[in-house]
Amino acid sequence: MANSFTVAVLPGDGIGPEVMAEALKVLDAVEKKYDVSFKRTLANVGGAGIDNEGKALPDTTVDICKQSDAILFGSVGGPKWETLPPDEQPERGALLPLRKIFGLFCNLRPAIIFPALTGASSLKDDVIKGGFDILVVRELTGGIYFSTPKGIEGEGSEKTGFDTMKYSAAEVERITHVAFEAARKRGSKVCSIDKANVLSTSVLWREVVERVSKEYPDVELSHMYVDNAAMQLVRWPKQFDVMLCSNMFGDIISDEAAMLTGSLGMLPSASLAEGSFGMYEPSGGSAPDIAGQGIANPIAQILSAAMMLRYSFNMVAAADAINAAVEVVLNNGYRTGDIYQGGDNEKKVNTSEMGDAIIAQLNR
Ligand SMILES: NC(=O)C1=CN([C@@H]2O[C@H](COP(=O)(O)OP(=O)(O)OC[C@H]3O[C@@H](n4cnc5c(N)ncnc54)[C@H](O)[C@@H]3O)[C@@H](O)[C@H]2O)C=CC1
Numbered sequence: 001m002a003n004s005f006t007v008a009v010l011p012g013d014g015i016g017p018e019v020m021a022e023a024l025k026v027l028d029a030v031e032k033k034y035d036v037s038f039k040r041t042l043a044n045v046g047g048a049g050i051d052n053e054g055k056a057l058p059d060t061t062v063d064i065c066k067q068s069d070a071i072l073f074g075s076v077g078g079p080k081w082e083t084l085p086p087d088e089q090p091e092r093g094a095l096l097p098l099r100k101i102f103g104l105f106c107n108l109r110p111a112i113i114f115p116a117l118t119g120a121s122s123l124k125d126d127v128i129k130g131g132f133d134i135l136v137v138r139e140l141t142g143g144i145y146f147s148t149p150k151g152i153e154g155e156g157s158e159k160t161g162f163d164t165m166k167y168s169a170a171e172v173e174r175i176t177h178v179a180f181e182a183a184r185k186r187g188s189k190v191c192s193i194d195k196a197n198v199l200s201t202s203v204l205w206r207e208v209v210e211r212v213s214k215e216y217p218d219v220e221l222s223h224m225y226v227d228n229a230a231m232q233l234v235r236w237p238k239q240f241d242v243m244l245c246s247n248m249f250g251d252i253i254s255d256e257a258a259m260l261t262g263s264l265g266m267l268p269s270a271s272l273a274e275g276s277f278g279m280y281e282p283s284g285g286s287a288p289d290i291a292g293q294g295i296a297n298p299i300a301q302i303l304s305a306a307m308m309l310r311y312s313f314n315m316v317a318a319a320d321a322i323n324a325a326v327e328v329v330l331n332n333g334y335r336t337g338d339i340y341q342g343g344d345n346e347k348k349v350n351t352s353e354m355g356d357a358i359i360a361q362l363n364r
C-alpha cells in the first residue's frame with residue numbers, strides 16, 4: 001500500500017495562493033512518481049482568515065493543522081489589513097501564534113546560489129564565483145517577537161511603544177544543538193550572530209553557545225556581531241557555513257542572504273518542532289506589489305514543499321529530485337521576472353509556466 005501523509009494547506013494572502021498552486025501541482029507529480037499520497041486540506045489563514053471567517057487564525061484552521069502531519073504555508077499580510085489592531089493583523093494574529101502553538105522553535109533557511117543565477121545576484125561575479133551554500137538557523141519562538149510586555153501606552157509626545165527581548169538558557173541551548181548538528185553534516189562551521197556588546201540576551205546567548213560548542217569539538221565556532229555579519233554577508237558570503245541567529249537577527253539576515261541568491265522568491269524555509277512536525281513556508285512575504293499578476297516566482301514555495309518531504313516525511317529522494325529539477329530548469333534558462341536578466345539563453349515565464357517546467361523536468 002502507498003505511504004500516505006496529511007498536509008494542511010494554508011495559502012494565505014497576496015502571492016501566497018498563486019505560488020501555492022504550483023507547489024500543489026508538484027506534489028501531484030510526486031504522488032504519481034513515488035507511489036505516495038498527500039491528503040491535503042485547505043484552510044484559511046491571515047487576511048483570508050479575517051475576510052472569510054472573521055479571524056486571522058480561525059479555530060477550524062488550527063484543528064486542521066493539528067490533524068495533519070505537516071503544514072504547507074504560503075504567506076500572509078498586506079495593506080488591506082494593516083489598520084486593524086496589531087494583534088488581529090495577519091502576522092501577529094496568525095503567523096506568530098501558529099509558530100507558538102506548534103512549538104516551531106527552529107527555522108532553517110538555506111541560501112544556496114544556483115550556478116545559472118549568478119548573474120541575478122546583487123553581488124559582483126568574483127565575489128560569488130564558485131557559489132556559496134549558507135544555512136541560516138533561526139530561533140523562531142522566542143526573543144523580541146514573542147517576549148512580554150509589549151505594547152503602546154500614553155498620549156501625545158509621551159506616547160511610548162515598547163517591546164521586550166528575553167531568552168532563556170534552555171531556548172538558546174536547543175537551537176544551538178540544531179545548528180551544530182547541521183554543521184556536522186555540512187561544512188563543520190557555525191558562526192553565531194549576536195549583539196553581545198549591547199544586549200544582555202546576547203551575552204547569555206554567547207555564553208550558552210560557547211558551552212554547547214564543547215560537545216562538538218569537530219565543529220569550528222566563531223561569533224560575530226550582527227551589524228558586522230550584515231556587512232560580511234555582502235563582502236564575502238563564502239566565509240559562512242551555518243549562521244546561528246536569534247529570531248529577529250535571523251529574520252533580517254535571511255532576507256539579505258536570499259537576495260544574494262538572486263531573489264527572495266528563491267528562498268524556502270522549514271519551521272520545525274521537536275520530532276517530525278513542521279511548517280514549510282517561503283522566507284519572503286505576500287509581495288503585494290506583484291500579487292494578482294501571476295508573475296511571482298514559485299520556486300521558494302516549491303522548494304519549501306521539498307523541505308517538507310525531506311524533514312517531515314523522510315522522502316529524501318523525492319526532495320532531491322525536486323531540487324535537481326529546479327536546477328535544470330534554471331540551467332535551461334527559465335526565469336520569472338524577479339530573476340530575469342535578459343540574457344540570450346533566458347526565457348521569461350510566468351508563475352504557472354515556471355511550475356509546469358519544473359514538473360515536466362521532474363517527470364522525465
Ligand atoms: N511569512 C510571511 O507570511 C511573511 C509576511 N510578510 C508580510 O508580507 C507583506 C509584504 O511585506 P514586504 O516587506 O513587502 O516583503 P515581501 O517579502 O512580501 O516582498 C519584498 C520584495 O520581494 C519581492 N518578492 C517576494 N517574494 C517574491 C516572489 N516569490 N517572487 C518574486 N518577487 C518576490 C516582492 O515583490 C517585494 O518587492 C507584509 O504584510 C508583511 O508583513 C513579510 C514577511 C514574511
Ligand SMILES: CC(C)CC(=O)C(=O)O
Pocket residue numbers: 091092095096251283284
Ligand atoms: C512577518 C513576520 C512575522 C515574519 C517574517 O518576516 C519572517 O518570518 O520572515
Ligand SMILES: [Mg+2]
Pocket residue numbers: 251252255283284
Ligand atoms: Mg522576514
